[in-house]
Amino acid sequence: MNDASGVRWVIVGVDGSDSSRYALEWSAHEAQLRGLGLRIVAAAQAPEREGPFGDLLRRRDEEQSSLLRDAQALLDYAREWILRIYPELTVDTLLAEKRPAEALLEAASAPGAAAVVVGSRGLGSIASALVGSVGVDLAAHAPVPVVILPKKHETAQGVRGRVIVGVDGSEKGQRAIAFAFAEAARRGARLVALSAWQPMTAFASTMGPIPGEVFDDESVEQATRTALDEALAPARAEHPEVEVEPKTVRAHPVVALLEEACPADLIVVGSRGRGGFAGLLLGSVSQAVLHGATGPVAIVR
Incomplete structure (x- = not known):
């Protein structure tokens, strides 16, 4: 993750759920309003390889590789989707082999981060899901403002909210x-x-x-x-x-x-x-x- 260009980012976590899709679209709209870039983050935590269950966990390498491929495919799709809507927006992606909260906190603490956005509920599948506890962890510890969106809400486009x-x-x-x-x-x-x-x-x-x-x-x-x-x-x-x-x-x-x-x-x-x-x-x-x-x-x- 290199911010040598000086771009400032709205960070958004995605996991494939409806909630994270709303968060993605809201974040892109927010980035455009602020004149910032959009950094899309997906987390896919690798299982531990040490300890008494190391042999068992090592057999899950193929499963983990599949999880990483799915997460990368999700990132690629999310980036393509947002660029269709906001073709002039600077969009970056980040795949992290960490817990979702840890990955997003690290992204929010990196130079250039302006805000971090997540959905309030996840799927429980890809990237361990961005469940409500992730939003609470971020809100309690992130050094930048945290925006959390519910599972369903009115889209930002065409709605002039207060x-x-x-x-x-x-x-x-x-x-x-x-x-x-x-x-x-x-x-x-x-x-x-x-x-x-x-x-x-x-x-x-x-x-x-x-x-x-x-x-x-x-x-x-x-x-x-x-x-x-x-x-x-x-x-x-x-x-x-x-x-x-x-x-x-x-x-x-x-x-x-x-x-x-x-x-x-x-x-x-x-x-x-x-x-x-x-x-x-x-x-x-x-x-x-x-x-x-x-x-x-x-x-x-």
Whole structure:
């Protein structure tokens, strides 16, 4: 894998499933919008050759060779398919004899990587399949934004979706805002910046004495609105061309995001917000959004 040309890449994993095909087409569209190249990755892990079962595993060489041939054929087909749709796009392929998550993390960590995209579910055949756990691993560890697409969604072509970003005031949330504004600017899309709040009475029994004013829903909502405006100000100044709709919603953050988004929209969240523990690399909100979304979700670290 040589990036001496200086090309920057959108990385996408394929395994032959419908989910990965949607991810492939979405990635190509994204690469075209960004003026980047597309790098298509397939993983075919070789069995271990050492240890007590080495003799048995060595008999699987022919099976492994077949797996590699199938994976290479998949890459060749994927590249040909995308070039039919986007003939001017720079397309590269990479066959890795590794676990899918390991192969994609390595590709995402290489010089020139701009984002990595996977489908949420795989087939369980070629390349050990890009199952949901691969997307979670990537979202937790990849050094670039990770976009995960559900098994079915509206295609990017011909659909002008919105960009929806969850705002929680955290550092990673601020990076999610910056990413969301940049994506909205590229797409000419409207940006919905959503901050959720819940009544303080729900937490009163565990928080000890609390000033009476925090039980006033109107005061809590106004404070949430003020914090939202402050969080959006830097990105708004950088992208004045983006149409922004700030929204405060009385709901759990996951419910608010999933109810706001339609399949054509891109949801953007930070990998872990204010409520996360330091040892958890992927927060409960981002994980729940990944499992419940009907459209693409971008996780920004």
